[in-house]
Amino acid sequence: MSSKTVRICNKLGLHVRAATLLVQLAGSFDAEVTLTLGDQAADAKSIMEVLMLAATQGSDVTLEVKGETLEEETKILAALTSLIANRFNEAE
Numbered sequence: 001m002s003s004k005t006v007r008i009c010n011k012l013g014l015h016v017r018a019a020t021l022l023v024q025l026a027g028s029f030d031a032e033v034t035l036t037l038g039d040q041a042a043d044a045k046s047i048m049e050v051l052m053l054a055a056t057q058g059s060d061v062t063l064e065v066k067g068e069t070l071e072e073e074t075k076i077l078a079a080l081t082s083l084i085a086n087r088f089n090e091a092e
Contacts, residue, residue, distance in 0.1 A: 002073035003064040010087035014055035018088035023047045025083055029076050031067035044080075 008014055014022070026033040026044035033044035037059055042049035044063070055061055063080050067073040083089075 001064055001066045002070065002077055003062055004077050004081060005060055005062045006081055006084050008055045008057060008059045008061060008084065010090050011057055012090070013057045013059065014050065014053065014061075016051065018090070019047055019050045021083060021088050022080070023050055025079060026076075029065075029067070029072075029079075031065055031072060031076055033076065033080070034064040036062040036064065 010018060012018065022035075023045055035042045035044045035050060035053065037053045037055050040053055042053050044050060053061070061084075063077060065073040065076045065080075067076060
């Protein structure tokens with residue numbers, strides 16, 4: 001299992017549109033992806049679970065990926081991290 005902690009930096013946090021993009025991207029991979037905020041964990045392929053985290057701007061979340069290989073896990077983490085770092089393609 002590979003993991004990485006990232007900061008939610010977009011103004012609106014992990015709102016519906018951002019969460020949808022995250023869930024769609026996570027769902028495009030054949031691996032387990034978990035998003036953790038504090039003591040709450042969510043299946044990153046479930047829109048309801050991701051929204052229940054209520055991650056606001058400045059929240060540090062941990063992405064955990066369990067895939068077939070370390071190379072696959074690294075690729076998935078890079079894609080998800082890029083989406084978050086790019087503020088879910090939002091202007092602010």
